[in-house]
Amino acid sequence: QTQLVESGGGLVQPGGSLRLSCAASGSSLDYNAIAWFRQAPGKEREGVSCISPGETQKNYADSVRGRVTISRDNAKNTAYLQWNSLKVEDTGVYYCATRFGGCRNWLGVEWTYWGQGTQVVVSS
DSSP states (O other), X not given: OOEEEEEOXXXXXXXXXXXXXXXXXXXXXXXXXXXXXXXXXXXXXEEEEEEOTTSOOEEEOTTTTTTEEEEEETTTTEEEEEEOSOOGGGXXXXXXXXXXXXXXXXXXXXXXXXXXXXXXXXXX
């Protein structure tokens, strides 16, 4: 059973930076895609970014492209989401998820395992 644990959330001012981590245990993610999703208060969950097993594919939602970078360290079984130029509308709970395979149709497929989420609040 794969378990995912997100960390790195917190309170940050608009324009600030933050790095979220997603640490996996129970199995290797070497052949898995890893994605980040978020859910803002009162809104539906939305996809943020996806990274393929070999990092050959990195997808980003239009709303975050240019402000966020996804990466992974397979040796640590961990994925990261580096935020720059955070906006108030980036506030929400951020979840990581994983599934076998790549990022093709990452917004339309079912993700196998999910973490519990980490809260990000962007406010002055």
